[in-house]
Amino acid sequence: xxxxxxxxxxxxxxxxxxxxxxxxxxxxxxxxxxxxxxxxxxxxxxxxxxxxxxxxxxxxxxxxxxxxxxxxxxxxxxxxxxxxxxxxxxxxxxxxxxxxxxxxxxxxxxxxxxxxxxxxxxxxxxxxxxxxxxxxxxxxxxxxxxxxxxxxxxxxxxxxxxxxxxxxxxxxxxxxxxxxxxxxxxxxxxxxxxxxxxxxxxxxxxxxxxxxxxxxxxxxxxxxxxxxxxxxxxxxxxxxxxxxxxxxxxxxxxxxxxxxxxxxxxxxxxxxxxxxxxxxxxxxxxxxxxxxxxxxxxxxxxxxxxxxxxxxxxxxxxxxxxxxxxxxxxxxxxxxxxxxxxxxxxxxxxxxxxxxxxxxxxxxxxxxxxxxxxxxxxxxxxxxxxxxxxxxxxxxxxxxxxxxxxxxxxxxxxxxxxxxxxxxxxxxxxx
Ligand SMILES: N[C@@H](CCC(=O)N[C@@H](CS)C(=O)NCC(=O)O)C(=O)O
Ligand SMILES: [Fe+2]
Numbered sequence: 045x046x047x048x049x050x051x052x053x054x055x056x057x058x059x060x061x062x063x064x065x066x067x068x069x070x071x072x073x074x075x076x077x078x079x080x081x082x083x084x085x086x087x088x089x090x091x092x093x094x095x096x097x098x099x100x101x102x103x104x105x106x107x108x109x110x111x112x113x114x115x116x117x118x119x120x121x122x123x124x125x126x127x128x129x130x131x132x133x134x135x136x137x138x139x140x141x142x143x144x145x146x147x148x149x150x151x152x153x154x155x156x157x158x159x160x161x162x163x164x165x166x167x168x169x170x171x172x173x174x175x176x177x178x179x180x181x182x183x184x185x186x187x188x189x190x191x192x193x194x195x196x197x198x199x200x201x202x203x204x205x206x207x208x209x210x211x212x213x214x215x216x217x218x219x220x221x222x223x224x225x226x227x228x229x230x231x232x233x234x235x236x237x238x239x240x241x242x243x244x245x246x247x248x249x250x251x252x253x254x255x256x257x258x259x260x261x262x263x264x265x266x267x268x269x270x271x272x273x274x275x276x277x278x279x280x281x282x283x284x285x286x287x288x289x290x291x292x293x294x295x296x297x298x299x300x301x302x303x304x305x306x307x308x309x310x311x312x313x314x315x316x317x318x319x320x321x322x323x324x325x326x327x328x329x330x331x332x333x334x335x336x337x338x339x340x341x342x343x344x345x346x347x348x349x350x351x352x353x354x355x356x357x358x359x360x361x362x363x364x365x366x367x368x369x370x371x372x373x374x375x376x377x378x379x380x381x382x383x384x385x386x387x388x389x390x391x392x393x394x395x396x397x398x399x400x401x402x403x404x405x406x407x408x409x410x411x412x413x414x415x416x417x418x419x420x421x422x423x424x425x426x427x428x429x430x431x432x433x434x435x436x437x438x439x440x441x442x443x444x445x446x447x448x449x450x451x452x453x454x455x456x457x458x459x460x461x462x463x464x465x466x467x468x469x470x471x472x473x474x475x
Contacts, residue, residue, distance in 0.1 A: 074132015208318025304449030329369025346388030
């Protein structure tokens with residue numbers, strides 16, 4: 045059986061049969077990676093049988109099934125992780141060995157150990173045509189995530205679907221669950237519009253993200269997880285917000301460990317939307333837990349900076365701080381000038397149409413809360429304006445739902461759900 049040596053630690057080979065796998069140990073290998081999805085052709089042993097044969101032969105085994113056109117950066121990273129964790133030289137296979145070599149090569153280029161221009165020759169040296177890897181690299185260099193905003197006129201919120209056009213995988217950011225405080229009715233019109241778009245575009249949801257526990261609307265994260273199965277996430281400091289509001293609402297049963305989400309993101313954490321990398325900026329000030337999701341060249345800043353004609357978010361909710369908000373905004377403005385910023389609300393100043401996309405450069409030049417403003421004057425301006433703002437009309441409705449990840453309170457014995465309101469707990473009464 046023909047193994048092609050790529051480095052001292054990695055060889056690639058075409059599909060081995062089980063007898064060949066049993067001999068790999070004596071050929072000097074310590075690990076097998078299978079990069080081929082099961083069921084591509086009749087007679088293929090399949091991952092379970094391969095794993096059994098590999099482990100019986102004393103090899104470690106990893107299964108990273110990919111098809112050429114849908115390789116993602118996550119696959120490349122998984123391949124690197126399997127290589128790094130292997131005890132001894134690795135042999136990786138797919139049908140011909142090409143996908144295995146592609147995964148390796150993409151990782152080398154992404155990490156700067158090989159140049160894109162060297163890929164084709166590198167492939168030829170080993171008898172492989174790596175033109176698919178070259179195309180992948182060209183696409184990913186050109187691909188900017190597509191961002192679709194959904195404006196909710198009832199709460200002036202902007203919800204987003206951010207999509208990697210290469211893999212058609214997406215994240216949903218800050219979805220709204222509808223609530224009518226006059227009748228107590230809940231509905232899923234906003235979230236269903238997002239689901240319809242996802243369906244129409246043929247997208248797969250990688251993440252359901254909240255930037256912070258919202259004070260003016262219910263989050264539809266829990267509802268959308270039920271519909272898509274995608275994991276939910278929020279900033280790790282949500283636990284501080286839970287503790288704060290657990291006290292205000294007197295909710296002894298509320299878990300304050302963030303277990304209502306699948307993942308809690310800390311500053312600097314990374315994640316993937318398809319092949320596009322996302323990272324977390326911690327952006328407190330509006331709330332204790334706010335984060336900015338930077339996904340490719342798009343930053344979802346929610347309630348930090350609004351459109352340049354609308355200034356910045358308020359910082360007077362429990363746990364809020366104008367000084368912290370200033371620092372968070374500076375970290376956002378330190379992103380490259382062309383970074384696209386997507387805000388979480390647009391209050392349509394002067395009755396203009398809703399708008400939600402700006403750039404770092406626009407904000408630095410024209411936002412009156414930021415252009416030519418220093419920290420002390422920002423804090424002064426922000427605190428003065430906040431003293432004039434009534435509390436959002438849904439703050440007490442919304443936070444008891446949002447500290448539970450968008451879950452409504454459990455039904456009582458009669459099957460009905462009830463909200464709970466503390467009296468005289470918040471300032472900001474507008475008489
Ligand atoms: N009138 C809105 C106000 C909501 C509100 O306070 N929004 C926050 C973001 S959650 C904010 O920063 N507002 C800034 C401002 O109104 O200047 C409501 O009642 O829902
Ligand atoms: Fe907010």
